[in-house]
Amino acid sequence: MPEAREMVHEVKVTVDENRCVGCGLCEQVCPVRNFEIVTTESGKKKSRVTEGAGERCFCCKACEVICPTQAVVIYEGLA
Amino acid sequence: MPDLVIVGAGLGGLAAAWDAARFLPDYKIKVIGDERPYVRHKLRVAVVGKDISISTKHIENLGVEFVWDKVTKIRREQREVVLESGEKLNYDHLILATGSQPSRPKSIEGIEKAMGFRRLEDAQRIREEKPSRVAIIGASFVALHVADSALAVGAEPVIIVRSRLVRKSLEPELSQKLEERLKELGVEFVHAKPKSVKDNAVEADGEVIEADLIVTATGVNPDIRLAKEAGLELIWDWAVKVDEQGRTSDPRIFAIGDVANCYCPVTGKPDYFGIGTVATLMAYNAVKAIQGSKAVVKTPAYIKDAFMGGNFVFRAGLVSPQAEKAGFNVERIDVSGTEYGDHAYIVYEKETRRLIGFSSVSNRDIGSKAIELEKAIRLKRKVDDVLPSDIGR
Numbered sequence: 001m002p003e004a005r006e007m008v009h010e011v012k013v014t015v016d017e018n019r020c021v022g023c024g025l026c027e028q029v030c031p032v033r034n035f036e037i038v039t040t041e042s043g044k045k046k047s048r049v050t051e052g053a054g055e056r057c058f059c060c061k062a063c064e065v066i067c068p069t070q071a072v073v074i075y076e077g078l079a
Numbered sequence: 080m081p082d083l084v085i086v087g088a089g090l091g092g093l094a095a096a097w098d099a100a101r102f103l104p105d106y107k108i109k110v111i112g113d114e115r116p117y118v119r120h121k122l123r124v125a126v127v128g129k130d131i132s133i134s135t136k137h138i139e140n141l142g143v144e145f146v147w148d149k150v151t152k153i154r155r156e157q158r159e160v161v162l163e164s165g166e167k168l169n170y171d172h173l174i175l176a177t178g179s180q181p182s183r184p185k186s187i188e189g190i191e192k193a194m195g196f197r198r199l200e201d202a203q204r205i206r207e208e209k210p211s212r213v214a215i216i217g218a219s220f221v222a223l224h225v226a227d228s229a230l231a232v233g234a235e236p237v238i239i240v241r242s243r244l245v246r247k248s249l250e251p252e253l254s255q256k257l258e259e260r261l262k263e264l265g266v267e268f269v270h271a272k273p274k275s276v277k278d279n280a281v282e283a284d285g286e287v288i289e290a291d292l293i294v295t296a297t298g299v300n301p302d303i304r305l306a307k308e309a310g311l312e313l314i315w316d317w318a319v320k321v322d323e324q325g326r327t328s329d330p331r332i333f334a335i336g337d338v339a340n341c342y343c344p345v346t347g348k349p350d351y352f353g354i355g356t357v358a359t360l361m362a363y364n365a366v367k368a369i370q371g372s373k374a375v376v377k378t379p380a381y382i383k384d385a386f387m388g389g390n391f392v393f394r395a396g397l398v399s400p401q402a403e404k405a406g407f408n409v410e411r412i413d414v415s416g417t418e419y420g421d422h423a424y425i426v427y428e429k430e431t432r433r434l435i436g437f438s439s440v441s442n443r444d445i446g447s448k449a450i451e452l453e454k455a456i457r458l459k460r461k462v463d464d465v466l467p468s469d470i471g472r
Contacts, residue, residue, distance in 0.1 A: 007231040007387070009124045016447075028101075029363050031094035033137045056133060058090050059120040060355030062363075064450045065379050073447045076385045078123070078227065 012075040013053040013063075015046070019071035022046045026063040026072050032056040035063065035072075047071070080107050082169050083369070084160055086150045086305065087176035088112025089119065090355050091336030093135065094362035095174045100141035102370050108142070109168060110135075111160070113149040117199055120355060125202035126228040153309040155329055172331055172369050175306055175319065176362070179299035179337035179353055187216065188275035193295040196225045205292065210234045214281045214290035216273050217297035218244045218254075220384055220392075225294050226266045227387050237267040237290065239283050247401060248382050248394035250411065250424045253440045257392065260440070264388050299353050301338045314340045314349055323375045325365035333368065335361035341378040344457045345397050345435055346405050352380055381453045389442050391420070395453035396436035399426045409435055417467040420445050425452070427462035434462050 013034050015026070022045030027035040034053035040046050063072045083106040085095050096110045121131040135145055149163040159167045181195025193216060194201055205213075205228055213229040215222045218240040229236035238244075243254040258268055271283035281288045306319045312328035314320035319334040321327055323342055327334050336358030343350035357378045364375050382394040402409045407428050414423045420441030427434050437452040439445065455465050 003233050007124055007127045007129075007227070009121050009129075028098070029094070029359055031090065031097045031359060031362075032133065033097075056118075058118050058133075058355055058359075059383075060090055060094075060359045061381065061383060061450075062094075062356050062359035065356055065360065065381060065453065066376060067450075070447045070451055070454065073450065074383070075444055075446070076383065077389065077444070078385045078387050079389065 008079050010077045010079075011054040011057045011059060013049045013057055014073050014075065015049055016071045016073070017046055019069045020046050021069055021071075023068060025066045025068070029062045029066050031060075032058060080105060081171035082106065083108045083172050083174070084168050084170040085110045085174045085176060086160065087178055087336075088114070088116050088135075088145065089176060089178050089336070089358070091176035091178070091358035091362050092174075093133075093138065094359040095176060095335060095366055096135075096138050096143050098363050098366035099369070100138055100143050102366050106171075109144045109146055111146050111148055111150050111162065111168075113147070114198065115147070119197070122196065122199070122202050123224050123227045123231070125199060126205045127231050128206060131199075150305060153305050153332075155309055155332075158331065170331070172333070174325075174362075174365055175327075175332065175334040175338055176336050176358070177302040177305060177338045179301045181221075181295050182298045182300045183295055184297055187273050190216075190276050190295060192276045192278065193293045196221055196228070196294055196296060202228070205229070205232060208292060210290070210292035212237065212290040213292045213294060214239060214288050215294050215296050216276070216281060217295060218242065218246065219296050219298055220245055220248075220382070222296035223261070223384075223386055225296055226261065230265055230387065234292070235265065235267065237269060237288055239269045239271060239273050239281060239288060241272050245392065246398075248392065248398065249438045249440065250398050250426075251400070253422055253424065253438055256422045257390070257440045260388075260390055260442075261386070299337060303338060306334060306338065318351060320349075323364070324368035324373075325361050326368060333365040335365050343397075344377055344379050345402070350380075352378070354382060356381055377457055379453050379457065381450070383449055385444075391439075391441045391444055393420065393423075393439040393441070393445060393449040394437070395449060396434070396456040397426065398436055398438055399424075402426055402435045407435055412462065412466065412470065414467055414470060417470065418445060418448050419452070419467065425462060425465065432461045432463060434460055434465060
């Protein structure tokens with residue numbers, strides 16, 4: 001019989017700043033407010049991942065699907 | 080001030096509430112939920128006691144009211160819903176996000192004895208009962224999640240598979256690869272057709288599989304009771320029929336997520352994908368429709384899932400058996416060992432070379448590659464546009 005063990009489910013919400021065009025669609029669809037649109041020093045709008053996003057994330061991946069430039073990627077690991 | 084009532088506080092209901100709070104500022108919005116929200120996708124870690132509840136504060140802060148009660152009836156003529164408490168709520172628009180329940184196939188005698196794996200109390204039961212052997216009926220993603228949970232509490236999982244693992248999401252060879260990998264991790268497989276469930280055993284094709292906990296994971300049944308009793312039109316007799324914006328046969332009522340059909344990104348026809356991505360995007364479409372927009376975000380057939388020991392499953396579009404069933408003459412390209420994963424196939428239409436589907440089983444996360452293919456499928460791009468550089472074009 002296997003031994004009981006600690007199970008870790010890590011979710012990492014990422015935005016590739018180089019790909020992001022700041023359209024705000026990820027911020028619009030995410031039901032748990034994992035994104036916010038900020039203005040960078042160069043004046044460009046970009047999506048930024050909010051604190052605690054991994055814990056809140058439903059892993060629905062709607063942000064990945066709606067992002068027009070594939071800037072948003074959800075990494076999920078279960079160990 | 081018009082009233083919007085959202086029935087259900089799962090992912091679809093929360094997404095609708097969050098969208099409505101921002102896009103329908105003139106509406107008074109109420110969400111009726113019969114259980115506090117939690118991240119269902121993480122139910123596996125609730126088995127080991129992790130808190131997976133989710134706050135609704137950010138939605139409430141925008142003026143949305145949550146009512147923890149149960150809707151017992153929709154009275155369409157009066158445009159009101161009746162709650163278990165007796166309270167009645169009027170609506171100008173209603174969004175049904177009532178979700179689904181674990182299916183219990185009637186062909187399996189005694190299946191009602193098997194527990195589902197859908198709610199927090201299911202995770203709690205596994206934690207408290209500390210089973211030594213768990214029999215899992217079905218080969219769905221939920222079956223794999225239950226196997227994960229069983230291993231986490233020190234139990235032996237045995238999956239009873241009638242056809243093959245997650246067959247709607249993987250090419251046949253990939254189901255086999257995934258099974259081999261999971262066997263190495265301690266998951267037992269029995270390939271047989273379940274006939275009956277006893278108190279401590281499942282009988283399948285004459286074989287008796289003993290277990291002290293039996294779980295059904297054969298899929299879900301949309302929770303259509305309210306919609307059916309209200310006389311809303313159904314599709315296939317088991318889901319609420321909606322258009323691409325989520326509108327039911329009553330234009331004031333929308334249905335989103337697991338309770339309703341969606342539309343296949345490949346065929347454009349009504350289909351059913353009980354996945355979170357669809358629920359969230361259907362919520363967005365429904366709220367936009369109430370706002371007056373005709374725009375539609377097309378729902379994807381897209382799955383990324385992770386299992387213990389670093390196993391990943393990716394799926395976009397249709398696998399070849401499904402595509403053939405839908406009338407496509409398809410060919411496949413083996414892209415195993417490329418940026419698309421350790422074991423992977425791309426499916427395309429032979430005549431037009433249009434991309435139809437992709438599936439992969441891998442020991443590593445392929446990052447943005449799966450979503451790139453999902454988009455390419457929805458945009459009807461050619462297979463040649465996505466082939467890895469080391470695969471002949």
